Amino acid sequence: MKAIMNTKKLFWVVLCAAMAFSVAQKASAKEVKIAFVDLRRALNETNEGKRAMKKLQKEKDKLQKKIDKKEESIMKMQDKLKEQQSILSQEALQKKAQEYYQAIQELQQSYAQFQQELAQKEMKATQDILVKMETIVAEMGKKDGYTMIYDRSVGAVVWAPAHLDLTDQLIQLYNEKYK
Numbered sequence: 001m002k003a004i005m006n007t008k009k010l011f012w013v014v015l016c017a018a019m020a021f022s023v024a025q026k027a028s029a030k031e032v033k034i035a036f037v038d039l040r041r042a043l044n045e046t047n048e049g050k051r052a053m054k055k056l057q058k059e060k061d062k063l064q065k066k067i068d069k070k071e072e073s074i075m076k077m078q079d080k081l082k083e084q085q086s087i088l089s090q091e092a093l094q095k096k097a098q099e100y101y102q103a104i105q106e107l108q109q110s111y112a113q114f115q116q117e118l119a120q121k122e123m124k125a126t127q128d129i130l131v132k133m134e135t136i137v138a139e140m141g142k143k144d145g146y147t148m149i150y151d152r153s154v155g156a157v158v159w160a161p162a163h164l165d166l167t168d169q170l171i172q173l174y175n176e177k178y179k
Contacts, residue, residue, distance in 0.1 A: 032147045035164045037137055040153035042167050043126055046133075046174045052125040059121060063114045070107050077103060136173050140166060 043049040077100045085093060141149050149166065150156045 033145055034148050034150070035141075035146055035166045036150040036152045036157045036160055037133075037165070037170050038152040038167045039130060039133060042133060042170050042174065043129055045171050046129065046178075048174070048178055049126070049129055052129065056118070056122055056125060060118055063117065067107070067111055067114060070103075070110060074100070074103050074107060132178060133170060133174060136170060136177065137166075140169065140173070 044053060077096075081093075081096050081100055084096065088096065137149055140146070152160075152165075152167075
């Protein structure tokens, strides 16, 4: 999984470098003006993004309580199984052990489902905000004459001077436009 993520990052870095080189060549007579934003940071720092993340955290806490209850129940099953180990017949012990392992499998499935639900809810909650942000970034780029504005959060920008970071401006414009 980590290798895939590194490959994706490398792909984006190479793609961005190629695009920058291509644009720079075509715009040789024109000044090339490049900046970047951190959309992930902007998402977490806009008022709407904060509300969405707070709502997601409540959902996460609610689902975590369900998982914790199931986990507690399994721990009780384990303790009971240990206590009854010498008392129960082999057949009854096997049945209890099978119930215990089945409960563990159900917990693992619940946890996986919990992770998937959260990822879907996060995507749904943030998708609209990101679309609005992209519109604002495009407006900023056109208004201020930028050739390109990169998204730092996807790993395309390894280093750049701080004055090229438009994230704070994006957050401010977003909060003003979408109160």
